[in-house]
Amino acid sequence: MPTSEEFDVLLLSLRVAAVGTVIGLPIGLLIAWALAKTSMPGKVLLDTLVSFPLVLPPVVTGYALLLLLGRNGPLGGLQEDLGVEILFTWFAAALAAGLVSLPLMVRSMEVAMAGVDPRLELAARTMGANRWKVFITVTVPLAYRGILAGAVLGFARGMGEFGATIIVAGNIPGHTQTLPLAIFTNLQIGDDDAAVRFIVFSLAVALAALLAHRWMLKRAVV
Amino acid sequence: MGEAFLNLQFRKSYDDFTLELDVSLSAGITAIFGPSGSGKSTTLNCIAGITKPDSGNLELWNRPLFLSGNLFRGINRPPEKRRVGYVFQDGLLFPHLRVRENILYGYKRTPKNRRHMRPNKLVEMLELEPLLYRMPNTLSGGERQRVALARAMAASPEVLLLDEPLASLDMPFRGRILRQLKAVHHDSGIPMIYVSHTISEVMVLAEQVLVLADGKQVALDTPQNFLHQTPVLPLVDPAHLETLLEGRVVAHHPESGTTEAEFGGFTLWLPTIDRDIRDPITVSVAASNVMLAAEAPVGLSARNVLKATVSALDRVGETVMVTADAGRSILAEVTPEAAASLGLQPGSEVYLVLKASSIVVLG
Numbered sequence: 001m002p003t004s005e006e007f008d009v010l011l012l013s014l015r016v017a018a019v020g021t022v023i024g025l026p027i028g029l030l031i032a033w034a035l036a037k038t039s040m041p042g043k044v045l046l047d048t049l050v051s052f053p054l055v056l057p058p059v060v061t062g063y064a065l066l067l068l069l070g071r072n073g074p075l076g077g078l079q080e081d082l083g084v085e086i087l088f089t090w091f092a093a094a095l096a097a098g099l100v101s102l103p104l105m106v107r108s109m110e111v112a113m114a115g116v117d118p119r120l121e122l123a124a125r126t127m128g129a130n131r132w133k134v135f136i137t138v139t140v141p142l143a144y145r146g147i148l149a150g151a152v153l154g155f156a157r158g159m160g161e162f163g164a165t166i167i168v169a170g171n172i173p174g175h176t177q178t179l180p181l182a183i184f185t186n187l188q189i190g191d192d193d194a195a196v197r198f199i200v201f202s203l204a205v206a207l208a209a210l211l212a213h214r215w216m217l218k219r220a221v222v
Numbered sequence: 223m224g225e226a227f228l229n230l231q232f233r234k235s236y237d238d239f240t241l242e243l244d245v246s247l248s249a250g251i252t253a254i255f256g257p258s259g260s261g262k263s264t265t266l267n268c269i270a271g272i273t274k275p276d277s278g279n280l281e282l283w284n285r286p287l288f289l290s291g292n293l294f295r296g297i298n299r300p301p302e303k304r305r306v307g308y309v310f311q312d313g314l315l316f317p318h319l320r321v322r323e324n325i326l327y328g329y330k331r332t333p334k335n336r337r338h339m340r341p342n343k344l345v346e347m348l349e350l351e352p353l354l355y356r357m358p359n360t361l362s363g364g365e366r367q368r369v370a371l372a373r374a375m376a377a378s379p380e381v382l383l384l385d386e387p388l389a390s391l392d393m394p395f396r397g398r399i400l401r402q403l404k405a406v407h408h409d410s411g412i413p414m415i416y417v418s419h420t421i422s423e424v425m426v427l428a429e430q431v432l433v434l435a436d437g438k439q440v441a442l443d444t445p446q447n448f449l450h451q452t453p454v455l456p457l458v459d460p461a462h463l464e465t466l467l468e469g470r471v472v473a474h475h476p477e478s479g480t481t482e483a484e485f486g487g488f489t490l491w492l493p494t495i496d497r498d499i500r501d502p503i504t505v506s507v508a509a510s511n512v513m514l515a516a517e518a519p520v521g522l523s524a525r526n527v528l529k530a531t532v533s534a535l536d537r538v539g540e541t542v543m544v545t546a547d548a549g550r551s552i553l554a555e556v557t558p559e560a561a562a563s564l565g566l567q568p569g570s571e572v573y574l575v576l577k578a579s580s581i582v583v584l585g
Contacts, residue, residue: 119314122272125301126308127328127377137327141318 002197005174006182010201013178016090016165017158020097021105021151028102028154029147032109033135037121054103058163062096065168069095093169093176097158105154112146113139149216156209159202179205225249227413228381232278232288234264241265241437249413251404253428253445255421257457260434262417266383269415270308271301282306282380305336307379307412311386313366315358321369322354328377337378339410344372347409348402364395368402375406384416388423397504397584400427401468421449421458422506425551426466433457446551449543450534460538463509465552466584471497480525480578487549491525491578504584511580512554514544515573516564526576528552532566542566546574 031050034040053061067073069086079085086092116139124134140147162180169176171185179202186195226246234241241261254262267273269280269287277290287304289297307328315324329341345351348368358366367387374382384403388396404427407414418424424431424445431448433441440453448454469485480491483503490505497503519527530548537543542561544554552574556566566572 117314119310120316122270122301123308123310123314124316124327126270126272126304126306127373128302128331129327130300130302133331138316 002201006194006197006201008174009177009179009182009198010205012090012176013159013201014205016093016178017097017155017161019091019094020099020101020158020161021155023094024098024102024105024154025151028105028109028150029140031102032106032113032150033139035106036110036113037118037135037139050106051103053100053164058096058100058161059167061100062164062167065092065096065099065164069168087168088170088172088176090169090176093161093165093178094158096164096168097161098154100161100164101154101157104157105150108150108153109143109147112143112150115146116142145216149213152209152213152216156206156213159205159209227283228269228415229279229281230265230269232268232275232280232290234268234273234275239437241268243439245432245439245442247413247415247432248430249411250429251407251414251416251427253424253431254415254417254434255419255424255431255448255457256434257419259436261437262419262434263385265434266308266385266415266417269304269381270306270383271299271304274298302331305378305380307374307377307382309367309370309374309382309384309387311389313358313363313370313387315361315366315369315373317358319358320354321350321356321358321361324358324369325350325354325372325376328373332377339375339378341372341376343409344375344406347405348372362395363391364399367391367399371399371403371406375410375412379412382412382414384414386417386419388418388420393506393582394585396423397466397468400466400504400584401502403427420462422464422466425449426468426504450536450545455536455538458538458543460509460541460543460555463538463543463553463555465507465509465550466504467507467550467552468502468504471495471499471501471503473499485550488528490576490581492581492583493579495583506582506584507552507576508580508582509543509553509555511576512552513575514546514554514556514560514564514566515575516570518573519575522575523577524575525578526574526581528574528576530572530574532568532570532572534568535561535566544572546572548574 031046035043035047069075121134121138124138129137160180165178166181171177171181179198183195183198225248227249228247231244241264243265254265256262264273268275275288280288286297287299325341348371350368350372353361353365388399400423416427428445431443431445432439433448433454435457441448441451443451467485469483471481472484472489473482475482479494481494482489482491492505528548530546532544533547534545535542541555542558544556544566546552546554554574
């Protein structure tokens with residue numbers, strides 16, 4: 001049976017992935033909307049930029065985040081002013097999870113929003129709704145299943161995050177050691193039984209996420 | 223016929239098509255008539271702000287909607303600031319909202335001091351009460367279009383655009399919606415622009431008709447006159463010529479399986495319909511089903527014989543389109559040989575013979 005410390009690792013991983021998803025969701029939504037529904041200049045650039053974490057080694061993405069959040073990075077001064085330090089906390093792991101899963105969320109949401117008949121959005125505008133109101137009252141409600149499916153996919157990806165996490169959050173048991181890090185550590189020290197218990201956790205979460213994803217997309221047709 | 227309220231003076235080019243208009247429309251119901259691809263929908267889209275003209279200017283009640291100019295001086299108001307209502311061909315109701323929320327969508331987004339349409343009144347006029355809590359995918363085509371009309375009107379637009387709203391409907395629903403459309407117009411006073419390629423709808427609904435062909439205006443005239451103009455005749459498809467007549471039920475005759483209805487000056491016998499006496503009805507008479515006689519026919523089985531005066535004869539394709547005035551204008555289609563042997567000329571007296579079974583009731 002898993003020990004309570006081992007359950008804590010599961011809970012920490014769930015929290016990291018959930019917070020990462022919650023942070024990534026609104027950002028992903030806006031990017032997906034811009035890609036699916038506007039003809040703004042620089043779309044190709046935005047598309048490329050947001051796709052990077054999908055194709056880069058996560059370690060590289062993690063290093064970029066490390067530079068961003070480091071003491072001398074663009075967000076270092078802000079942290080100092082607020083008296084907080086993000087690096088090597090569970091929150092850094094959540095940011096890493098959110099960043100790495102962002103491209104997956106954006107892809108899924110973009111497809112969902114592109115599937116909303118643009119004439120419905122135009123109809124809404126002739127009734128006095130501006131672009132933002134149309135987004136909130138027409139686009140998102142009609143694409144919500146695809147949006148949720150994207151979030152679930154992002155959450156599952158966040159649960160498995162390893163490379164970027166170890167760079168920005170380290171591998172501190174009880175603080176930043178998530179499931180993949182715990183599996184890696186236990187395999188390294190030869191505690192295969194513990195590793196297998198963590199692997200079972202991972203399998204269970206992944207399976208649940210995939211089933212949820214499938215169910216949402218099956219009902220996504222309006 | 224009201225004063226000019228909409229100035230359209232613009233140009234829009236596509237690869238193989240250019241729309242160029244310079245016209246002022248009067249408040250009232252204007253029909254835009256023309257074959258597919260003549261620029262009817264593009265015109266509506268330019269007015270609504272969905273399509274941007276290449277150049278020109280558009281003004282609604284002297285308020286600029288679009289004005290081409292250089293980078294800094296041009297105007298192109300977004301659709302939500304134009305106060306232009308739009309009823310689309312297939313209704314385009316929001317599928318995630320109930321009928322009630324659909325109707326209130328635009329109303330809620332209209333500033334209080336500009337709201338002059340009451341949603342309750344619209345629901346009553348368009349007989350939508352029983353549908354209010356239904357989802358759009360459970361509605362019939364006719365119900366959807368009535369909801370779409372209420373939804374667009376509830377936003378208190380300054381002009382309402384209708385893009386072939388009846389095109390996707392079955393025959394029996396068209397009459398009722400046409401009557402309701404007129405009633406809503408008379409009640410609200412909001413000018414309407416109604417795009418159609420059905421001549422009979424245009425004639426029964428509009429106060430002026432703008433005819434487009436290949437991106438150009440070819441006529442702007444009354445619904446009585448536009449049909450007879452030389453550039454319009456080639457656009458007429460004789461196979462689909464019909465006359466719509468609006469009237470009221472007068473009596474039922476169960477022994478002969480007919481219903482008698484009155485159409486302002488004459489009565490017609492129709493196949494029995496399930497309507498109360500005095501109920502309004504609209505019927506369609508196909509031009510090919512109207513027979514002409516030079517003298518009062520005798521010993522005829524047809525119930526309906528109307529005395530009329532020929533007001534116009536127009537050559538349409540291989541046939542002759544006869545416009546006969548029997549109190550209301552009725553279109554008939556005859557061969558050139560028949561027209562000659564009857565000696566038809568404008569002013570000739572004729573008798574129109576209509577079989578009851580050839581009259582289609584549109585509800």
